[in-house]
Every structure is written in structure tokens, then in C-alpha cells.
Amino acid sequence: MFPSWPYPPSVLQADVRTQLWLDTAESDGGAARVRLCGELDIATVADLTRWVVLLRLDSREHLVIDLSAVTFCDAAGLSALTALHRTFRGEGRRLTLHHVPAGVRRVMAITGDDRDLDIV
Template sequence: MNKSALSLNVREADGPRRVVALTGAMDWHTATQLREEGVRLLADSPHLVLDVSAVTFCDSSGLSVLVQLRRRAVGAGGSVVLTRVPGHLLRLLEISGLGPVFLGDGAGHPPEQDGPHGSR
């Protein structure tokens, strides 16, 4: 059985904000890794922008970790937003009702015309 793989790479660091590219699957196989690396990144910066353009799969475990990371960030006065969201993940966010939470400014406000979500 092949285990899922996920990599997180910090692409940019702009003051208190980190842009992190995720590549691979966000599922129960990678949930612990995503949570641990996300917590580590939030300790360095309370604002994360996650480029999910190369995320190939996401299940409820992946969504759960995103929600946990967002709660941690908001508790520290920060935010977690997603950018460059592929169609399969966009549908999952819309179905779960999490679209407004992750696709706006991190505070639940809808994305601006040319906002952080990039091409969807």
C-alpha cells in the first residue's frame, strides 16, 4: 500500500506572513505531518498563506487540520488563507461551508476581485 506524501515548502517570507506551497495529498496519512509542520510555521508567523495548487487530494482529515491550524492562528491574532485553489479542493471547501473561512482574508470576509485566492 502506498502512503500518501505531502511536502510543505516556504516560498516567501514577508514580515509576519509566510507563503507556503503544499504538494501532494492532505489526508489521514499526512494529517499529523501537516499539523506538526503547520504549528511550527505558526510559531514563527501567525499569518500563513497556503498555496494549494499542487494538492492532489484532500479528505476530512486534511480539512480538519486546516481548521485546527486556523483556530491556532486566530487565537494568536493571525490567519490561515488558501491561494491558487484547484477545482477539486474548491468544491470540497464549498460543500463543507469552509470556503468563506479560507478563501477570503482569513477573517471570513469574501475574496477581493484580485484577492489572495488567485486563480481557482
């Protein structure tokens, strides 16, 4: 957890009724880094959005989302990532996706979202 993190892990993982969770949330230099695990789909995008709001409260200029443990991502999940990226960019912040699984990258390439997102 980051030194200034105001929320214990139980707050981030409370009421987990879906198949998506945060595995880690830590400081990485000037960036906040999180690792998502599970399915990023229409049933879980609200959880992702809620977590990102909490991370933004920590006033980080750069958020890194590690997708290496995401097992599924549908159009709603991809749309949520794109919307978050645009929101961050509009605020002068950065959102970077790391370790995007091959299946998710294929969907991003088909939809053209890979051109808009910052993928490492």
C-alpha cells in the same frame, strides 16, 4: 527560507513517509508562505500540523498556504485546515489559503468550510 528560519529544509522534510511535502517555505513581506505538494489526507495531516507548528515558532502573524500542487484532500485534510485557521484566528494571526484546486474548492463548498476559511 526566511532569514530567521531556525530549521534547515532537512528538518521539515525529514521522515517523509507520506505523500505530502513542503515545496517552499519563504518570507513574503510580513507573511510566511509555504507550498504544499501531494495528498492532504488522514495519513498526512500530522505532517501538516507539525510543519505549521514550526512555522509559528518563527513568530509570523500571517501564514499563507499555497495549495496549487495538492492533488487530493479528504475530510481529514479539510478538517485540519479548518482547525489551523481557527487556531490562528484565536491567536490573533491570519491563515490564508491560496490557489486552492477546483476539486478541493468543491469539497469546501459542499461542507460549508469555504465560508469559514480565508481563501484567495
